[in-house]
Amino acid sequence: MSVPTSLPADLAAEPIVRIAADLSVMAWEQMTAWRSSLGADLDESVVDTKTSPNDLVTLADAQIESLVRGYLAAVRPGDLMVGEEGAEALDPVEFFDRELLLRLHSFDPVTGRLAEVTDTGLIGDGPGLGASGGPGEASGGAGETSGAEATGAVRLEWHVDPIDGTVNFVRGIEHFAFSVGVLHARGEEVESAPAEEVEAGVKRPAAAPAAGSSAGDPAGDWLVGLVASPGLGATFVAARGRGAYRVEGRLFDRMPEPIGTADAAPTPTSAKRLSGAPVGLSGRLLATGFAYKGDNRSRQLAKLPVLVDGYDDIRRCGSAALDLCMVAEGKVTCYAERGLGIYDYAGGALIAEEAGAFVHRGGAGGPTAAADSAEELARLIETI
Secondary structure (H helix, E strand, O other): OEEEOOOHHHHHHHHHHHHHHHHHHHHHHHHHHHHHOOOOOOOOOOOEOOOOOEEEEEEEHHHHHHHHHHHHHHHOOOOOEEEEEOOOOHHHHHHHHHHHOOOOEEEEOOEEEEEEEEOOOOHHHOOOOOOOOOOOOOOOOOOOOOOOOOOOOOOOOOOOOOOEEHHHHHHHHOOOEEEEEEEEOOOOHHHHHHHHOOOEEOOOOOOHHHHHHOOOOOOEEEEEEEEEOOOOOEEEEEEEEEEEEEOOOOOHHOOOOOOOOOOOOOOOOOEEEEEEOOOOOOOOOEEEOOOOOHHHHHHHHHHHHHHOOOOOOOEEOOOOHHHHHHHHHOOEEEEEEEEOOHHHHHHHHHHHHOOEEEEEEEOOOOOEEEOHHHHHHHHHHHHO
């Protein structure tokens, strides 16, 4: 269910949210630009395969990830970025024209560089956007974004899927999206472990504390989730304890300047507060996905009759990030899938959670689910 409202000013002013908005506009720009290059013939000059002919990766995936990596290397040099493609960093300042750069919250028009942001208000080390220090260098290769430790900054993990739903993207189906989830990891053992091994458990939905309880997240706190879909013309965003929202169009186009700046917008950002399916809605829909490889898919199909028990129908849109957003909107009742990477659910899981869903994050390859009750969540996890 969606309720017309506005994006809370404190959420819109959060530094991490503004960084995520910058990342999403770069991705949106490039997804739109690349889409015209991709025809139904799946030209191998722009499209390659991963594990099967339908498990696709495009030059757009790698390029978007490179731009995100380059941006974070400059703006959050002490953080870890985990991306699906392992692409090398590309400096956005050298890539985009000045017109787009001027819309990025972290771009300094005086120096012509991206400014480092040390303020992360969601974890209590300061209010609002705090861009300080000089610009960082866009460096680093696959896996981790390198750079000097940001003085006084908390180390975050940015789990990025440049295009979730690549098959849809290539074939002109609108269900594809850029996804990013931001994790505040706890403990030295988490920082030294491979990102693919970080697993999050069942977590109580912050937006609906009365719905029930569940185990804490041993990996850390997911602070921000953002899913931006040019095909659907919408951006979904959530922050821990602040709720989940749908904004029509690109989020950065609609965000006011931080309170106190000369260009502060007089009107709030129009948005819809997400709270799942309304009570009493007839019918139950389950969203899921299937593996590309035949042996894995066969096992999934064998479990399908039990999995859909209690549901009237099933949906498979081809993007885990958007499936989770549909749970948040109440368009589907629940979601379950096995075999995802962390970057597949990193953005959408928090959005579903903040909309009141009970969520289990499966880590790399485990069962991931979002449900309308703790009991159904446990059944889905056991079955999938």
